[in-house]
Amino acid sequence: TSFMLPPRIADSIAIVAHRGASAYAPENTMAAFELAAEMQADYIELDVHMSKDGELVVIHDEALARTTDGEGLVKDHTWEELRQLDAGGKFDPVYRGEPIPLLREVLARYAGRIGILIELKSPAQYPGLEEKLAELIEETVQGQPSDSSATPIMVQSFDLGSIQRLAKRLPDIPRAALIGTGDQPLLTDTQLSDIAAYADYINYNYEFLDWELVDRIHAYDRKVMAWTLRDSQDSERISRIGVDGIITDYPVWAYER
Numbered sequence: 001t002s003f004m005l006p007p008r009i010a011d012s013i014a015i016v017a018h019r020g021a022s023a024y025a026p027e028n029t030m031a032a033f034e035l036a037a038e039m040q041a042d043y044i045e046l047d048v049h050m051s052k053d054g055e056l057v058v059i060h061d062e063a064l065a066r067t068t069d070g071e072g073l074v075k076d077h078t079w080e081e082l083r084q085l086d087a088g089g090k091f092d093p094v095y096r097g098e099p100i101p102l103l104r105e106v107l108a109r110y111a112g113r114i115g116i117l118i119e120l121k122s123p124a125q126y127p128g129l130e131e132k133l134a135e136l137i138e139e140t141v142q143g144q145p146s147d148s149s150a151t152p153i154m155v156q157s158f159d160l161g162s163i164q165r166l167a168k169r170l171p172d173i174p175r176a177a178l179i180g181t182g183d184q185p186l187l188t189d190t191q192l193s194d195i196a197a198y199a200d201y202i203n204y205n206y207e208f209l210d211w212e213l214v215d216r217i218h219a220y221d222r223k224v225m226a227w228t229l230r231d232s233q234d235s236e237r238i239s240r241i242g243v244d245g246i247i248t249d250y251p252v253w254a255y256e257r
């Protein structure tokens with residue numbers, strides 16, 4: 001690695017580089033994932049949509065305009081069209097030409113090297129997406145040494161139905177339920193125990209998290225990660241309430257300064 005890294009603040013908290021090290025490089029690109037790996041994050045987080053011809057592509061929005069030089073929706077473009085887009089120049093001209101990655105390429109490059117947290121953004125919109133994901137993960141895991149538990153592949157979604165289906169289809173792949181948007185962010189005990197039946201993690205909007213909620217989740221023997229930390233004071237608070245992971249644009253915050 002090209003960085004000299006100071007000691008980690010807490011070894012027990014997994015550091016997840018949100019869309020890669022997205023504070024420093026264009027989100028959801030190989031450049032951001034590579035930087036996260038250099039910063040020795042425990043996981044990269046990424047978002048998946050599907051192209052017109054059924055390829056799983058790594059991009060956050062269903063529309064192209066915010067992060068690329070394309071227009072319209074991902075689902076209305078073939079991979080041949082998408083692969084020619086620039087997903088770096090809007091972040092910073094020095095990244096011009098950085099492409100949208102395929103999920104397959106990210107898995108090939110990083111599985112076994114760093115944890116990979118795959119978010120299915122809107123699986124209901126893409127018939128066949130879950131099955132394609134399952135096949136791709138199976139292929140990837142088969143090619144890995146038997147003990148790759150230090151670098152897990154994990155799947156997460158706000159679509160809890162999708163997480164339930166993946167629990168059946170890929171029982172050995174850890175799953176996280178994303179919680180904390182909308183007007184009812186606090187889970188009742190009934191909701192918590194329902195989710196605990198199919199998810200290994202409950203990944204919560206950090207704004208609603210305190211030690212009590214973390215404790216309630218741990219009482220169901222489930223883990224909790226907080227998203228998305230972009231402020232160092234919030235990050236300090238969250239690192240003291242017992243969370244198992246922090247999803248942040250700034251993986252360097254894992255280190256003492």
Ligand code: G3P
Nearest residue numbers: 018045047119227228247
């Ligand atoms: O990892 C959780 C977080 O990524 C969810 O929000 O919009 O950044 O995908 P978003």
Ligand code: CA
Nearest residue numbers: 045046047119
């Ligand atoms: Ca995400």
